[in-house]
Amino acid sequence: KKRxxxxxxxxxxxxxxxxxxxxxxxxxxxDEYDCFLFLADLHAITVPHDPxxxxxxxxxxxxxxxxxxxxxxxxxxxxxxHVSAHSELAWIFNCITPLNWLERMIQFKEKAVxxxxxxxxxxxxxxxxxxxxxxxxxxxxxPVGEDQKQHIELTRDIAVRLNHQFGxxxxxxxxxxxxxxxxxxxxxxxxxxxxxxxSKSDPSELSRIEIGDTPDLIKKKxxxxxxxxxxxxxxxxPERPECNNLLTLYMLLSGKEKDAVAAECADMGWGQFKPLLxxxxxxxxQPIQEKYQALMDDRGYLESVLKKGNxxxxxxxxxxxxxxxDALGYARPL
Ligand code: TYM
Numbered sequence: 112k113k114r115x116x117x118x119x120x121x122x123x124x125x126x127x128x129x130x131x132x133x134x135x136x137x138x139x140x141x142d143e144y145d146c147f148l149f150l151a152d153l154h155a156i157t158v159p160h161d162p163x164x165x166x167x168x169x170x171x172x173x174x175x176x177x178x179x180x181x182x183x184x185x186x187x188x189x190x191x192x193h194v195s196a197h198s199e200l201a202w203i204f205n206c207i208t209p210l211n212w213l214e215r216m217i218q219f220k221e222k223a224v225x226x227x228x229x230x231x232x233x234x235x236x237x238x239x240x241x242x243x244x245x246x247x248x249x250x251x252x253x254p255v256g257e258d259q260k261q262h263i264e265l266t267r268d269i270a271v272r273l274n275h276q277f278g279x280x281x282x283x284x285x286x287x288x289x290x291x292x293x294x295x296x297x298x299x300x301x302x303x304x305x306x307x308x309x310s311k312s313d314p315s316e317l318s319r320i321e322i323g324d325t326p327d328l329i330k331k332k333x334x335x336x337x338x339x340x341x342x343x344x345x346x347x348x349p350e351r352p353e354c355n356n357l358l359t360l361y362m363l364l365s366g367k368e369k370d371a372v373a374a375e376c377a378d379m380g381w382g383q384f385k386p387l388l389x390x391x392x393x394x395x396x397q398p399i400q401e402k403y404q405a406l407m408d409d410r411g412y413l414e415s416v417l418k419k420g421n422x423x424x425x426x427x428x429x430x431x432x433x434x435x436x437d438a439l440g441y442a443r444p445l
Contacts, residue, residue, distance in 0.1 A: 121169045126321050132255070137181060187424055189417060200243035213265075225312075246269070247432065256292070273438075302332055322400070336353070360388065
């Protein structure tokens with residue numbers, strides 16, 4: 112079986128971008144692929160965090176994975192900070208990664224502007240840790256949303272560089288993976304501005320629908336979302352980013368084909384479409400929310416899933432780490 116690896120930062124609540132851009136795709140790959148899906152809690156401290164919430168957020172995202180259909184019988188679900196090889200390999204990568212590769216990362220530049228003088232070395236180093244997360248498991252594919260594309264390219268660059276410096280020609284040390292970015296849902300946009308991506312860090316709650324939002328809240332957010340004054344609804348008109356985004360959300364949440372949605376909505380006005388989207392979003396999220404609640408009430412079960420996942424992940428990660436350390440010429444531990 113081919114392998115995939117992916118993860119989500121354990122900061123705050125997941126939104127429709129995380130669900131449609133990432134988790135839903137993983138869910139559909141579980142039969143065909145050997146899946147490694149983890150909770151990126153080391154990445155969660157690259158911005159200021161509250162120690163009272165860190166563990167809780169890890170369990171919340173774990174529960175969200177399972178509620179969205181990640182099946183621990185088929186997939187390995189684990190916590191990043193429980194597998195120490197992530198931090199160790201990140202250090203080794205730090206020493207072979209040119210600083211300017213990190214300084215030009217778009218996400219770093221965006222986040223750094225917001226934080227001014229408090230930017231940590233960790234924020235700059237974020238994609239190096241992400242590269243370690245990935246390369247430890249030798250995956251074939253890394254299924255992510257569009258915003259992670261540059262980070263996966265960096266991961267590939269680091270692997271190629273390490274192989275070039277320390278590998279043998281016919282025996283590369285690290286496997287070079289590909290990003291998997293689906294055409295639809297890879298970039299879910301903000302409800303208040305169709306040119307910006309939906310994001311956990313947007314100060315306006317109205318800009319995103321979270322997986323746990325109540326029906327009333329979903330209704331309110333869609334009622335207030337940005338639209339345009341044109342007649343009829345259509346996909347793909349660059350002058351109408353909000354229209355494209357909302358139709359895409361309707362398509363993905365309803366499970367209908369694009370052509371069917373285009374035909375169904377071609378003559379609709381916003382007054383007719385918004386209640387339809389509201390109803391569809393509520394119906395799609397309701398079963399997820401029920402499962403999520405049940406999982407959050409059963410901490411023992413979540414712990415057992417993560418314990419099993421951590422054991423399997425550790426075995427594989429340690430093998431790759433040893434291979435890298437050997438290639439670099441380290442003395443074997445005594
Ligand atoms: P994070 O936590 O920001 O997002 C998790 C996943 O959700 C996707 N995503 C979106 N997709 C579509 N539209 C959006 N508006 C949207 N917002 C977020 C992201 O692309 C991602 O797939 N750096 C990663 C976490 C990470 C990781 C890794 C991922 C750490 N190590 C190794 C893959 C492999 C991140 O911050 O994702």
